[in-house]
Amino acid sequence: MVVADDLRLSILQYAIEGKLSKQLEEDTPVEATLEKLSSIKKHLIQTSAIKKEKPYTGDGTLPFDIPATWRWVRLFDIGELSRGKSKHRPRNDDVLYINGTIPLIQTGDVAAAKKYIKSYGKCYNEIGFAQSRLWKAGTLCITIAANIGDVAILGFDACFPDSVVGFQPFTEDVNIEYIYYMLLAYKRRMNAKATKVAQSNLSLDKMSTMLFPFPPVEEQRRLVGRLNDIMKKVDEYEKIEKQLTELKAALPSSMREAILFAAVQGKLTKQLETDSSVEEYLNAVRTEKAASIFEGLPKRGKFSEAKEYPFDIPNTWEWVRLGDIANLKIGKTPPRGEAKWWHPDYPWVSIADIPDGKTLLQTAESVSSSAFDNFFKSTIIPKGTLLMSFKLTIGKVCVLGIDALHNEAIVSIRPYMDKNMQIRNYLLRILPFISQYGESKNAIKGNTLNATSLSNLPIPFPPVEEQQRIVERLDKLLPLCDELVE
């Protein structure tokens, strides 16, 4: 795939080698133009309108061939080149900006502009203006710090700091749009000439050693016309290229989602007659649960009806509420300010510790034994328990690889009657999807589930044997999605 930037650069190079425009006999000879510019320059120096620049110290090597009717020039030969001004320190002193009305262009504005700078961020006031210089619209701005070699033409009169250089042709025989394209073609070369330090910059001296191809006036105009048309097409190309890149980037996650969705609708597995009955399981749970106590959650007497099932599931499955099939425990955070709660006695999990979908082996923080007694009722969450985040980040899951405690943004989930961990493994795979599906408008807006909505979370519940088959299928399919990333 041709990257738009490479395409632009190669087209520009083509252009400044004279291959994109016809060299016509009737064009004004370039020597005449350069003579004219030279005498204007002499005059300007004499009247102190501009300063004489340092003599040329380049070695005269020519980077590439140009048509016979063109000439190599330096920017100083054809216009005024000087740095912007911002004498005052610090540069961002408020006194320069309060109630400002004079547009100030910075390197970021040049970089962001397409060809013409049409907007500005800050404005200088009278004081700011006094320590700077106003440049006329039509000035070509070149950045010499930060992003070196960005160019753009001022769409309005403005000031800019010394990290930007301004170029103003001596006459209209120098087509500013041509110079724009020409410098754009030189961007990489300019970067090469910059100092190779952390904060590199390109000095005017260095710029004065650079030679640029200069065509006859009329040919400049023709070239600009053609480049304008072609660059428009390249922009359109870039837009499509971007769409394609985004499309490809989105595929792995769309596939994961589609596969998970298919899984929880029973579309990835066969519903076998030999599987145990979900109904029987639920009855057994109900019996066992009647005697148990819930921590931190509203008491739930019996199974409630799901008023609106999120989607269709096979006949052998049932919709259940998470709170009906698993013991849910929300954690706690001991007061931060008090050091006595924070000793390395018991690992304590926060969302950042959770290795999504995997086994958790360590935590960043720990709480003390006294915290364990005071806030956690001296009950540790055993290794093998499923954890899920449900505040801020919803649906991050893991299995504890160590005994631990956790905070109140995490819930530990222990399915009832789950000796073989089939239900736990199933939930581990599908909870990230289920917790964000359906109730999405409510959940994601505040990015929080609460104890009630957590307990009420509808879960599509297959026979446990099928849950295992689903886990096996997903473990085969999901890693393949990750491989889709180019």
Next chain:
Amino acid sequence: MALGNLIKSWENIMRDDDGVNGTVQVLSQLVWMLFLKVYDIKEDVWELYEDDFQSAIPEKCRWRNWAKGKSQKERMTGDTLVDFVDNTLFPTLKGLTVTAQSSKRLIIVREMMAESYNYMKDGVCIRRAINLLDGIDFDDQTEHHAFNTIYETLLRGLQSAGRSGEFYTPRALTQLITEKVNPQLGKITADFACGTGGFLVDAVEHLRKQVKRAEDSATIEETVFGVEKKQFPYMLCTTNMLLHDVNYPRVTHANSLMKNVRDYKPSEKVDFILMNPPYGGHEQDGIQVNFPSKLRSSETANLFMIEILYRLNDGGRCGVILPDGFLQNDDTSLIAIKEKLFKECNVHTIIRMPGSCFAPYTSISTNLFFFDKTGGTTETWFYRFDLPNNQKFSMKRNPITRDKLSAIDAWWDNRQEIKDKKEDESLTDTWKSLRVPIDAIKDRNYNLDYCGFPDEEKVILSPEETIANFKEERDQLDRELDEKLQVILDMLGVV
């Protein structure tokens, strides 16, 4: 016969026949057999009413003879039946000679059978299939109506065979649009991308309500026509029309984009257009050249819009379903098309429909455009159709039906601007219904994204559909990239 059962029973029979593989073949087998059966029933009706009736089909190939047979004993089955179908029925019907004098009916039969194919190899299965179809009693009106619904289920079922979202639009939408466009008896109504004929059927039924004299029925037949490019939906459309008692379905199997728009004569212009053009299609240069260069686009839906602009009569009305892309994309040619549309027509209403309308087969968001050729647009009303209580449409549990769209009807006749309730005062205003003057639209360069859906309508597709969508979009983008590169190369080449 219960709805789901026909398809299930049919599938069971097909499963037993080794020659039929895959959903598409199962359904295409049903399509031609169903056509011949339906045609046979229609012949009974025609025979009754027409003194000079003569079947377009040679006697031995008429369903009543080869499929039904005069008695139980005479019914063909097994190898005899397969042999008949492959070596007599198909060659005869495909080989029917069509002359300038040929009856329209003959043409229809030949067209329909032209690209049909008999996949079945087991005569016993063919017999079972025939018996299944014969079990439907078309004389019973309830069965007849029920059958139409079965037919629609069949059409919807095609969507799961993949890529068929192209030619089936939910009935609720076609009915709504037809009602609002309100075709009139005596004028011409058309659908240039008619798919399986949803709009055409609705138009016919709408016109039937206006019938006063005997001749009017014939007029309806002569003034409703459709064009469909693909064989499969074309056949289904013809059968669909026959089922709805249109004796000569005026459906042409062609690509209406193949004609140069400037060549349309006044007699080819129409008064009412109802359409759901295919989206994401890519038309070759050979097609694009039929359209003015400023408006030219490779996007099929856009080209259809241009065709509409060239074929709509003054005073005519139009209802079209278009994707979000048409509203929002900013390619030069599309803007030019919209400019022409808003200048030549009065685009009075645009209704934004949720992505779940076509779920779970595709999540594409669609928009209903209503315009008429009574002068340029001065203002456009936008309206966003929301389902109550955060519901989503779904094929099984919450199918889209006409009555569920009643909020649109209520708003249509009594239009008010409606602002959305804000959750947070700091959020910008959004609207459910808004009246936008043409100048505002021009200023935005014809970006018509008003009253859009606040949250991203996310519908999760099946893995197959996700992959198919991705491939389609990727291929489309790749094609566009190549196109652009070629344009650039061409521009570079000419010095």
